[in-house]
Amino acid sequence: MGAAARHCSGSATPSAAPRPPVRTCVGCRRRDEQTALLRVVAVRDGTTPGWTLVPDERRRAPGRGAYVHRDPECLRTAIARRAFGRALRLPAGSGTDPADVQELVGQQA
Numbered sequence: 001m002g003a004a005a006r007h008c009s010g011s012a013t014p015s016a017a018p019r020p021p022v023r024t025c026v027g028c029r030r031r032d033e034q035t036a037l038l039r040v041v042a043v044r045d046g047t048t049p050g051w052t053l054v055p056d057e058r059r060r061a062p063g064r065g066a067y068v069h070r071d072p073e074c075l076r077t078a079i080a081r082r083a084f085g086r087a088l089r090l091p092a093g094s095g096t097d098p099a100d101v102q103e104l105v106g107q108q109a
């Protein structure tokens with residue numbers, strides 16, 4: 001991991017093109033365009049003690065969001081690492097229920 005190495009020795013894209021925002025997947029930790037990732041937010045409805053992770057398809061929900069690829073593998077890794085809790089700054093020990101996200105991501109599995 002060097003310091004900000006900026007040269008891209010891949011395909012030469014004209015620098016005039018606006019670069020889309022890039023986010024880091026909490027599963028595989030790879031960076032990707034925001035549009036390629038699924039935004040996930042944590043909500044608390046009061047009926048359950050923990051937080052529920054819900055997909056934010058339109059990326060418009062208020063608060064912090066975590067980004068993950070729409071890939072069951074990335075989701076699984078993120079859950080195993082409790083990466084959502086960290087990315088969303090949830091209090092330690094607060095149970096997160098990713099059922100809704102799993103349902104969405106797991107469609108292709």
Ligand SMILES: [Zn+2]
Nearest residue numbers: 025028069074
């Ligand atoms: Zn990923």
